[in-house]
Amino acid sequence: MICLRLVCYDRFSVIYTICSLQREFYLEGGAMVLADGGVVCIDEFDKMRPEDRVAIHEAMEQQTISIAKAGITTVLNSRTSVLAAANPPSGRYDDLKTAQDNIDLQTTILSRFDLIFIVKDIRKYSQDKEIASHIIRVHASANKFSDENTDSKEDNWLKRYVQYCRARCHPRLSKDAAANLQQKYVTIRMDMKRRAHETGEAAPIPITVRQLEAIVRLSESLAKMRLSHEATPDDVNKAFKLFDTSTMDAARSGINQQINITGEMANEIKQAETQIKRRMGIGARLSERRLIEDLARMGMNDSMVRRALLIMHQRGEVEYQRERRSIVRKA
Numbered sequence: 592m593i594c595l596r597l598v599c600y601d602r603f604s605v606i607y608t609i610c611s612l613q614r615e616f617y618l619e620g621g622a623m624v625l626a627d628g629g630v631v632c633i634d635e636f637d638k639m640r641p642e643d644r645v646a647i648h649e650a651m652e653q654q655t656i657s658i659a660k661a662g663i664t665t666v667l668n669s670r671t672s673v674l675a676a677a678n679p680p681s682g683r684y685d686d687l688k689t690a691q692d693n694i695d696l697q698t699t700i701l702s703r704f705d706l707i708f709i710v711k712d713i714r715k716y717s718q719d720k721e722i723a724s725h726i727i728r729v730h731a732s733a734n735k736f737s738d739e740n741t742d743s744k745e746d747n748w749l750k751r752y753v754q755y756c757r758a759r760c761h762p763r764l765s766k767d768a769a770a771n772l773q774q775k776y777v778t779i780r781m782d783m784k785r786r787a788h789e790t791g792e793a794a795p796i797p798i799t800v801r802q803l804e805a806i807v808r809l810s811e812s813l814a815k816m817r818l819s820h821e822a823t824p825d826d827v828n829k830a831f832k833l834f835d836t837s838t839m840d841a842a843r844s845g846i847n848q849q850i851n852i853t854g855e856m857a858n859e860i861k862q863a864e865t866q867i868k869r870r871m872g873i874g875a876r877l878s879e880r881r882l883i884e885d886l887a888r889m890g891m892n893d894s895m896v897r898r899a900l901l902i903m904h905q906r907g908e909v910e911y912q913r914e915r916r917s918i919v920r921k922a
């Protein structure tokens with residue numbers, strides 16, 4: 592039997608919890624610790640506590656969680672896959688906004704996910720009808736198989752197949768697949784560099800070596816599904832296709848990729864940056880709405896001011912706080 596742990600995040604103990612009982616401290620593992628060897632599902636990822644956001648970096652990179660709190664010093668294992676869902680700052684994905692506006696998460700966290708999908712609630716009659724029919728069928732047949740034995744060998748063939756893949760199949764890239772992977776990765780990097788030069792803004796999802804490792808894992812996983820001990824160029828092509836329709840599509844999303852910045856627009860953005868720096872001193876905190884309204888009264892375009900703020904945020908000159916409601920100037 593294979594045991595696949597599925598743990599859901601309750602927003603309060605994704606990493607760990609320090610509790611006090613009769614003047615003594617004890618440690619309770621959070622969702623990522625309890626899901627060791629399985630999958631952890633995190634909802635409302637954008638509303639995670641700041642201390643959890645810092646700790647999750649180590650958990651997703653090193654598969655461990657280091658703790659030094661209340662006299663407790665230890666390292667916990669968190670060898671788990673992470674499935675997270677987050678909402679845009681406005682609560683709904685807006686196609687008229689840039690990708691940076693819609694994906695308001697740190698690039699350090701985004702770069703640690705192998706695949707990033709943008710899920711939109713599109714109002715379409717045929718699609719809504721199909722979704723509604725599926726939900727109704729799920730609830731109608733909820734107790735259909737409750738009295739049957741679900742532990743028989745016939746019903747657990749998928750579990751046994753996954754167990755066999757994990758235990759016996761450890762594929763590696765072939766030479767041709769490695770060369771194909773290297774060429775495609777360099778091409779993507781050059782394409783993202785060209786887009787950043789044309790638009791004047793970096794992509795909201797950076798394409799780094801972490802993404803290269805993600806494609807390697809996807810290629811090897813596809814080979815493992817075939818029970819093959821070698822990942823072929825065909826597996827690499829399928830992995831890149833999956834990567835392109837998820838992470839790359841998210842990086843290209845938004846109106847920002849459809850508008851080229853002209854010389855006049857670049858000049859307006861520079862003027863907006865100058866006025867923002869004059870309006871805010873280093874370390875000053877100001878409401879984003881109030882700042883935009885003040886600069887609008889000075890005759891500056893709202894969209895240019897927002898674009899200038901995004902550029903300054905990417906450079907680390909300003910920082911958003913309180914879910915983008917306020918701005919702090921860092922430098």
